[in-house]
Amino acid sequence: xxxxxxxxxxxxxxxxxxxxxxxxxxxxxxxxxxxxxxxxxxxxxxxxxxxxxxxxxxxxxxxxxxxxxxxxxxxxxxxxxxxxxxxxxxxxxxxxxxxxxxxxxxxxxxxxxxxxxxxxxxxxxxxxxxxxxxxxxxxxxxxxxxxxxxxxxxxxxxxxxxxxxxxxxxxxxxxxxxxxxxxxxxxxxxxxxxxxxxxxxxxxxxxxxxxxxxxxxxxxxxxxxxxxxxxxxxxxxxxxxxxxxxxxxxxxxxxxxxxxxxxxxxxxxxxxxxxxxxxxxxxxxxxxxxxxxxxxxxxxxxxxxxxxxxxxxxxxxxxxxxxxxxxxxxxxxxxxxxxxxxxxxxxxxxxxxxxxx
Ligand SMILES: Cc1cc2nc3c(=O)[nH]c(=O)nc-3n(C[C@H](O)[C@H](O)[C@H](O)COP(=O)(O)OP(=O)(O)OC[C@H]3O[C@@H](n4cnc5c(N)ncnc54)[C@H](O)[C@@H]3O)c2cc1C
Numbered sequence: 498x499x500x501x502x503x504x505x506x507x508x509x510x511x512x513x514x515x516x517x518x519x520x521x522x523x524x525x526x527x528x529x530x531x532x533x534x535x536x537x538x539x540x541x542x543x544x545x546x547x548x549x550x551x552x553x554x555x556x557x558x559x560x561x562x563x564x565x566x567x568x569x570x571x572x573x574x575x576x577x578x579x580x581x582x583x584x585x586x587x588x589x590x591x592x593x594x595x596x597x598x599x600x601x602x603x604x605x606x607x608x609x610x611x612x613x614x615x616x617x618x619x620x621x622x623x624x625x626x627x628x629x630x631x632x633x634x635x636x637x638x639x640x641x642x643x644x645x646x647x648x649x650x651x652x653x654x655x656x657x658x659x660x661x662x663x664x665x666x667x668x669x670x671x672x673x674x675x676x677x678x679x680x681x682x683x684x685x686x687x688x689x690x691x692x693x694x695x696x697x698x699x700x701x702x703x704x705x706x707x708x709x710x711x712x713x714x715x716x717x718x719x720x721x722x723x724x725x726x727x728x729x730x731x732x733x734x735x736x737x738x739x740x741x742x743x744x745x746x747x748x749x750x751x752x753x754x755x756x757x758x759x760x761x762x763x764x765x766x767x768x769x770x771x772x773x774x775x776x777x778x779x780x781x782x783x784x785x786x787x788x789x790x791x792x793x794x795x796x797x798x799x800x801x802x803x804x805x806x807x808x809x810x811x812x813x814x815x816x817x818x819x820x821x822x823x824x825x826x827x828x829x830x831x832x833x834x835x836x837x838x839x840x841x842x843x844x845x846x847x848x849x850x851x852x853x854x
Contacts, residue, residue, distance in 0.1 A: 505531045505613075507798060508632050508641040510620045510654055512538065514784050515770025516647030517603035518555070519791035524610040526799040531639055532612050535619035538604055542596035543750045545674065545703045545710050545781070547688060549591040549851045552785035555792065558606060560592070560599070567593040567704045570686040572851070574844045576834035577692050579733065584844040590688070590851050593705050620648060623657050623766065630765060643765045643803065645794050647787070650751050652772035658763045668774060670754035671720045672781060673727045674712025675747035676705070680740040690780065690847075691733065692834040693726060695719050697754070697778060697825045700730045702737070709738060714781045716754050724749065752776055752783065761790075762807045769794045775814060779824035779847070786814065817850060 509520045512534040520532040534540075547569065553560070569591045573583040608614050619635040623644060632639045646654025650669070691700030691713075698715025711734045713727050727747075735741045753774040761773040769775075770787030777783065790810060797806045824843060827833050834840060 502638055502640050503531070505529045505639065505641045507531075507643045507645060508533065508630075508639055509645045509647055510632075511646070511648035511652075511770075511772065512536075512604050512607075512614065512616075513542065513600055513647060513649060513770060513787060514552075514603055515772070515787035515791035516645070517600070517607045517791075518788045519645055519647060519769060519795040520612040521603075521607035521610050522792055522795035523798060524607065524612045526795075528799065530612045531641070532604075532607060532614045533618040533620065533634060534614075534616050535635070537616050539597045539601040542600060543672075543674070543748055544596045545701055545712060546593045546596055546599075546705050547591050547703050547782065548594055548599065549782060549785050550589055551851065551853055552788055553592065555785070555788050560594070560602060564598045564602060565592045565594050566706045567685055569593065569688050569704075571688070572844055572848055573687055573689045574828075574840050574847070575689065575691045576840060577694060577831050578835060580835060580837065580840070582837060582840035582844045583687070584841070584848045586848055586852075588852065590848060593703060593710075595705075620653050623654065625764070625766075643767070643798055645791075645798070646766065646768045646772045647770050647791060648772050650753055650771040652768065654766060655768055655772050657766055658768055659760050668754050669717040670714055670752045670776070670778075670781065671717040671723055671749060672712055672714030672752055673724055673747065673749045674710060675731070675744050676708040677711050677731070677735060677738065677744050678708050678742040679738045680707075689734075689737070690828075691730065692828040692831075693730065694829070694831070695722055695726060696829050697822075698723060699779060699781070699825060699828060700733075701780070702734045709734065709741070711744065714752065717751060720749075752781060754778060759810075760807070761810050762803070765803060767794045767798075767803065767806055773810070775810075775818070777818070777821040779821040779828070789813065820850065
C-alpha cells in the first residue's frame with residue numbers, strides 16, 4: 498500500500514449505532530479502525546428515541562440512568578376508529594433516550610477501545626485498487642482493506658455496493674414527527690402505535706421526559722399524503738393527553754422502508770444499519786438492526802469470512818423483517834384493526850418481537 502497515507506484494516510463510515518458498535522468490536526479484536534463521520538459530535542438524530550430491550554441487551558456496558566428518559570412497560574395499538582388494545586408487560590420493553598446522548602455514549606465506548614475517530618469528515622468517493630481500497634474524504638485520503646458503510650439512509654457507500662441503480666422509491670420511507678409537551682405523568686410507560694389509512698404506514702406516540710414524540714411514517718412515495726395526515730394524527734394524540742401544549746419541532750426525514758430483499762455487500766465493501774436498509778417496516782424501529790448488523794459485519798471481518806456476511810444477515814433478519822411487513826399490512830386493513838381479538842394478538846406478538854429477535 499502507499500506509504501505516506503494513513504492505512505487501516507477497516508474504515509467505518511458513519512458513527513451512528515451501527516458504526517460505533519462495529520468499530521468498537523473490531524478494535525477489541527485487535528483490528529486497526531478508522532471511524533469517520535461528517536457530523537460533529539454530540540450530534541442530534543431525528544428519531545422517536547425508543548431503544549427496544551433487545552437492543553439494550555446487545556450492550557456489554559451500562560447506559561447511565563441520567564441518559565435515559567422513560568422506561569416502557571406497555572404497548573397500546575389503536576384502530577382506525579381509535580379502539581385501543583394494550584399489552585402490559587411485567588418485563589421492561591425498552592427505554593427512551595435523546596439520540597444525541599445515546600449515540601455519543603456508543604461512540605465514546607468505541608474511542609475507549611482505540612478506534613481512531615475523525616469527525617467533520619465526509620466520505621466522497623471509494624476507489625478499489627489491487628489489494629486495497631482508497632477512501633477519499635472531504636479532508637484527506639486513507640487506505641484500508643475493508644470498508645463498512647454505516648452512513649445511514651442516504652448512504653454513499655451503498656452506491657458502491659449496489660452500483661448505479663435508479664433510486665427505488667419502494668425501498669425508501671418517509672417520516673414526519675414532532676414533540677408535544679405534556680404535564681401529566683400518566684401513561685408515561687406506554688408506547689402507542691396508531692393504524693393510519695395509508696398503506697404500510699403507522700403513527701406513533703412515544704414518551705420522552707415531559708414530551709410525547711408524535712410521528713407518522715410510511716413509504717416515501719406517499720410523502721405528501723403522510724404530511725397531510727400528520728395534522729390529523731397530532732390531533733388524535735393530543736386528545737389522549739388533555740394537558741398537552743402546542744406541538745413543536747416538526748421535521749420530515751427519510752428512512753429505509755424496511756423489507757428484506759437487500760444487497761448488503763460487494764467484495765470487501767459491506768453495509769450495516771440504515772445503509773443496508775435494515776428497518777422494521779411496521780414501526781420504523783432501526784436501532785436494534787443497526788447495532789446487530791454492525792456487530793455481525795465486525796464478526797465476519799474478524800473471522801476473515803466477509804463473503805458470508807450477506808447470507809448471515811439474511812439468516813438473522815429475514816424472518817423478522819418479513820413479519821414486520823405483514824404486521825404493517827394488517828394495520829392498514831381497516832376491518833382487521835377494528836377486530837379486538839386480532840388487535841390484542843398483534844399487540845402481544847409485537848411485544849414478543851420487541852423483546853427478542
Ligand atoms: C423520524 C424517525 C423516528 C425514528 N424512531 C426510531 C425509534 O424510536 N427507535 C428505533 O429503534 N429507530 C427509530 N428510527 C430509526 C433509527 O433512527 C435508525 O434506524 C438508526 O439511527 C440507524 O442507525 P445507523 O447507525 O444505521 O445510522 P444513523 O444513526 O443515521 O447514523 C449514520 C451516521 O452516518 C453519518 N454520515 C452520513 N453520510 C456520511 C458521509 N458521506 N460521510 C461521513 N459520515 C456520514 C451521519 O452523520 C450519521 O452520524 C427512527 C427514524 C426516523 C427517521
